Amino acid sequence: MSRSTPAPRLTIAGGGWIVLVGMALIAALLVWAFAGVVQGRSRMGDGRDPASYGFDLDGLRVDRRSLSGSGQPRDVFLPLDSPEVVDGRDVFERNKEVRRKLAVNDDRVLGVVIGGEARAYPLRILNAHEVVNDEIAGEPVAVTYGGLCDSALVFRRTIAGSVRRFGVSGLLVDSNLVMYDLDAPTPSLWSQLGMRAISGPLAGTALEPVDGVSITTWAAWLAAHPGTTLALGDPRSKRRYDSISYSRYFLERSLRFPVLAPPDEQSLGRDGLHLKSPMVAIRLGDAWKIVSIESLVSLLGRQGRGGVRIDGSLVRAQVSADPAGAMIEDPQGRPLLTVPCLWFAWHAFHPGATPAAVTAESSKTPEP
Template structure:
């Protein structure tokens, strides 16, 4: 072995020409030290995250512990922050002390307005299994991917003469589309940063008092909009592959160059714990079971995804004397209302959220 060859061996692995461990190069030592630091930092982050999660998970464990948790100061802190928010709560229709500070603050989750759309073939950021809210108006179909909506929660859009708000609350996995025309005029909505029953409260950007509106209650709960009802519009919650196969000319919400690759709610749907208190609760179904919630002026009914299968792909029945037909696609595991009489409305959500707003609901088995 030449001297040059021996020197290269010593530089590459820290051993001398006879296999003995020699002095480690500085770069190797530095990398190893940095690796130890990274491990320690990761362990610290995990410990802090677990501490936060443990505090949050207390909400769903036991009502007595929940009450103690509130009395010990956290509720007072929330109330003091709510007292200073720029929303009119003078005519609030829900218990004010049950309105929660969700954390990000007003517009901390930025609603989209005047959104841009792509042709289906250009939506390279989507995979076939990605879930989308699908909406059709006249001859135009549009898809709103949840991987974008979980970062914005509201899209103020317009198709022809119809101004619409496409809404999604990740905490409830609840999807709804509203007509933005109200008795107060056409409205535009933002994300208030507040929650009621763990569900997003939208605020009215068109109103000087900035009324609050509940997504799952489909009503205004404060300010000039108090007790006013939003008109819901038919929607689907399915996969991109399924939607595109049935609507090949669909437009799809553009990312506009933003990065939406990371799911900030990863793991949340696999655990029964909630991040915020909800009342009332029911153990009729698993807390986070996916349901299609259907209601009329007098009746509400839940259709759990779990009752459908390859053998049971269609339900046709009457609700409050009105006909509804629901199809199940086993491949996309999605429920679709294919026929509904006037006066039948529906939404998609997790069981706990549907029950909290519709405790009188029946459940289809």
């Protein structure tokens, strides 16, 4: 009788490492899957159906057809709270000390001045957060950026007697950012370009935008505001800052999410625009005026500065063509309420809008 063959033993050298790696991957997936539950941060939203995001949609103040999932769950973009800042004049030297430069000349930034205090937020950071809950000159503000619309607005966070903290809902209205108040027992949804709450206990409540918000280059902002500070990101989000970009999307002529009232092909041809033409809306008196960056560049040059008339009203503008950006002030150099965004986005929220006439400063003001 022959001796029985011993059962094979699984060793690291004999392929056991494959099993160990597999077990490690399974464990990592389980940790990832349950991390939100353990920490009380389970994400809601299937990326498509707005009802799956866990918000009260009864009494919705917008057409339900304009509301869509963003393809991402709720809170996939976490807000940046009270970021560290550095003096803008120190950025050049600080860039020598870090592997990823804080900001370089052609970087696009969202700039704002509040109470005489200027601050810039690099768009590569805003791409990954969309909302920054900050305080400038003692004023609690929400710095908001919607990448799909290239839209920038800064709102005061003191609403109905309390300071709100905003997060990213994962929902869109006409392809535009929808925020929510993070710390409210029953949150309201807030539309960025609609500038108001669209559902929840505060539905219909207006947001108060801050004057003087610009999207421009870091070089232009620093030159105009040498005392500015620059907001820094969260070190834990460095990979996201480098991986999230809308550059290719801006070159596409199509939209990825529902928009109920985009400009039609006839008007686009008439006005020499396309859906994603970079624009800036300006509040002049009681009316909004919307102008294309291209029309400003045609008068002032690719890196130009000077006076222009918008439907006859004189303003001061500083523009850049590539990357597109503009800073707009009144003739005395005071900030105006401005909203940088893409043409389709403004038209979606202002369906009757048409581009304003932009003429040289010396042009005669039209008779009323």
